[in-house]
Amino acid sequence: MLISKIELNQICVDLENTRVIDQLTLAINQGEFVAILGANGTGKTTLLKVILGLLPMAHGSIAMNSDNVGYVPQRLPLQGGVPISVMEYVSTGLRVKKVNSFWINKTESKLIQQALKTVGLFDIKNSNLFNLSGGQQRRVMIARALVSNPDILLLDEPTAGIDSDSQESLKEVLDAYKKNLKTIILVTHELEVLEPLVDRVVVLGTNTKGSVIYDGKLPIPKHLYSIAHHSHEDSINSKSILGLDNS
Numbered sequence: 001m002l003i004s005k006i007e008l009n010q011i012c013v014d015l016e017n018t019r020v021i022d023q024l025t026l027a028i029n030q031g032e033f034v035a036i037l038g039a040n041g042t043g044k045t046t047l048l049k050v051i052l053g054l055l056p057m058a059h060g061s062i063a064m065n066s067d068n069v070g071y072v073p074q075r076l077p078l079q080g081g082v083p084i085s086v087m088e089y090v091s092t093g094l095r096v097k098k099v100n101s102f103w104i105n106k107t108e109s110k111l112i113q114q115a116l117k118t119v120g121l122f123d124i125k126n127s128n129l130f131n132l133s134g135g136q137q138r139r140v141m142i143a144r145a146l147v148s149n150p151d152i153l154l155l156d157e158p159t160a161g162i163d164s165d166s167q168e169s170l171k172e173v174l175d176a177y178k179k180n181l182k183t184i185i186l187v188t189h190e191l192e193v194l195e196p197l198v199d200r201v202v203v204l205g206t207n208t209k210g211s212v213i214y215d216g217k218l219p220i221p222k223h224l225y226s227i228a229h230h231s232h233e234d235s236i237n238s239k240s241i242l243g244l245d246n247s
Contacts, residue, residue, distance in 0.1 A: 005030040005152060005183045006051065011060035013046055020046050023210030024060070026202065030151075031181040033174070033197050035188060037220075038204035043211060044187040045074070047204070048154045051185075064152065070145030072155040076129070076137055086132070086140050087112055087125040093144040115143040118176075120169055135162035142173065152183045159190055167193045191218075 006028040013021040021043040028034050036044050049055040051062060052071055070093070078084065090112045091104050104112065116122040119139040124132070129140060138158060145153060153174075159167050171193050178184060178197060191198060195218065203214040203224060214220050 005032075005065060006185075007061075007063040008051075009061045009063075011047075011050065011062070012058045013043065013050055013055060014058045015046065015055075019058075021050070021204075021211050022206070024204075024212055025210070026212065026215070028183060028185065030183055031178065033178050033184045033186070033199045035186045035191060035194075035198045035201045036204065037188065037191075037201060038213075042204040042206070044204055045156055048156055048185070048187055051154065066151035068148060068150045069152045069154065070148060070150035072138075072141050072145045072153075072158050074156045074160070076141065078129075083128050083130070085126050086116065086121060086129055089129050089140060090115055090144045090147055093147040111147050111149075112143075115147040116140075118146060118173055119143045135166040138162050139166060139169070142170065146173075146177070150182070152185070153177065154185050154187075156187045157189065158186070159188065159192065159194065164193070170194070171197065 006026070008024055008026045008028075011021055011024040012019065020041075024043075024047070036047065038044055046055060048071070050057060051064075052069065078089075087104070087109075091108060093115075094108050094111065113122060113125065116125050119142050121136065121139055121143065124136070129137065132140065138161075142155075142158065145155075158170060162170075174184060174194065175197055184197075186194065186198070188194070198218060201214065201216065201218055201220055202212060203220060204211050205213040207213055214224055
């Protein structure tokens with residue numbers, strides 16, 4: 001029997017006087033790979049930020065039996081300006097509880113190098129982060145999230161805008177991570193290459209019972225296709241999103 005890793009109870013979130021998440025209740029188990037789907041504006045990214053404690057709740061509670069959480073945002077939180085190397089940026093994943101910003105000791109250096117090897121970017125560890133392609137930057141963000149060996153990994157659109165080779169590389173990384181009984185929560189518009197790894201799908205929307213309109217295995221029921229179908233700037237295959245290719 002799996003030990004519950006994350007429990008969300010009756011979560012409500014208001015942004016600019018608008019209810020974005022309503023009465024959301026989920027229990028996510030250790031080692032589960034859960035994909036969060038839904039139309040734009042249904043609170044997918046908001047949910048991740050609430051779990052991280054970056055946004056307040058209007059109501060509800062969150063319980064987690066680990067505070068070691070890795071997070072891959074949609075885009076770099078830093079803007080090009082002051083140069084920062086790939087290795088320096090990944091090191092910030094170890095700096096949550098430290099004052100010194102970029103000084104790296106030998107132990108940390110090994111952890112950073114291993115994280116970069118995991119995502120296939122060790123050879124460019126000294127490169128300027130802002131000179132990399134979008135796909136490379138995404139992989140650097142994943143390395144930053146992995147460097148502390150988190151028990152829970154949150155990913156926000158990690159495959160958006162990256163090529164098929166990078167997507168396959170990400171699949172291999174997440175597959176190995178999942179095998180170590182790590183908990184993965186993926187917000188995405190496109191499952192595609194990651195679909196075989198997903199244990200469970202949660203579709204967010206709006207109904208009288210709250211934000212969760214489906215919670216179960218792929219494929220999702222066909223009557224929900226039109227609810228979850230939506231456009232995305234990265235041009236995606238909607239049927240693959242919903243796991244309906246073979247149904």
